[in-house]
Amino acid sequence: MPTCKTKYFGDVDYADEALIDFVRGPAGFEEETKFLILSYPHQYPLVFVQSITSPNLCFVALPVLAVNPKYRLQMEGADAAVLGVPEQPTVGTQVLCLALVTGHEQTPTANLLAPIVVNLKSRRAMQCIHADGWYSHQHPLLSAEEQAVAV
Amino acid sequence: MMIMRRRQGEKILIGEDIVLHISHIGRNRVKIGIEAPKEMRVLAEEVQAVHDENLAAARGCSAEAIQRILSRVQPATIA
Numbered sequence: 001m002p003t004c005k006t007k008y009f010g011d012v013d014y015a016d017e018a019l020i021d022f023v024r025g026p027a028g029f030e031e032e033t034k035f036l037i038l039s040y041p042h043q044y045p046l047v048f049v050q051s052i053t054s055p056n057l058c059f060v061a062l063p064v065l066a067v068n069p070k071y072r073l074q075m076e077g078a079d080a081a082v083l084g085v086p087e088q089p090t091v092g093t094q095v096l097c098l099a100l101v102t103g104h105e106q107t108p109t110a111n112l113l114a115p116i117v118v119n120l121k122s123r124r125a126m127q128c129i130h131a132d133g134w135y136s137h138q139h140p141l142l143s144a145e146e147q148a149v150a151v
Numbered sequence: 152m153m154i155m156r157r158r159q160g161e162k163i164l165i166g167e168d169i170v171l172h173i174s175h176i177g178r179n180r181v182k183i184g185i186e187a188p189k190e191m192r193v194l195a196e197e198v199q200a201v202h203d204e205n206l207a208a209a210r211g212c213s214a215e216a217i218q219r220i221l222s223r224v225q226p227a228t229i230a
Contacts, residue, residue: 007211027202029209045224046217059205060212066224101220102204103212108220111208114201127205129197137197137204141223 007058020125061098113137
């Protein structure tokens with residue numbers, strides 16, 4: 001089994017099925033195209049998107065539906081064609097859709113504007129900017145109490 | 152900010168070497184052709200925002216921050 005040096009978990013053995021292959025790396029990291037998706041039951045539903053080639057590059061992510069259960073993915077036609085999925089793929093069955101998390105001091109935020117979309121069949125991935133642009137790239141993750149106050 | 156009214160097929164000239172072509176006007180989107188010098192960066196605003204946010208996200212989270220994030224998502228709400 002191949003091993004990957006990771007930012008948070010030391011050396012990790014992985015199966016090739018856990019690899020995802022970016023058509024082009026996320027903006028700012030265009031050269032990084034091979035990532036491993038790591039998840040651990042005690043950190044559910046967090047997911048770690050670890051670069052295979054750069055041990056120090058690991059994104060913390062959440063499934064978009066964990067951030068917003070009503071999230072609707074709408075891809076640009078060209079992005080959908082490259083990934084080989086419909087423009088409104090079913091999240092969870094056709095594609096994995098992950099929002100990258102930024103650990104701002106007070107309120108961490110999730111990037112719902114540009115999720116990582118993975119074709120679950122081919123394991124090809126891409127960071128797709130939502131075609132309708134309805135969502136924020138800094139969506140605050142509020143705690144239950146904060147949510148209660150916000151409502 | 153300066154505002155100009157343009158029809159489909161019309162152009163806007165900016166300085167000596169920038170031309171914007173209003174090539175198609177749809178229901179809620181316009182298609183704009185841009186001629187600009189090669190060395191000039193032309194980007195949709197959200198692409199720049201996503202780029203900057205990726206850099207911030209890559210700075211990572213402390214174990215404490217991860218716990219804080221976990222306390223903010225409720226697994227029960229996941230479909």
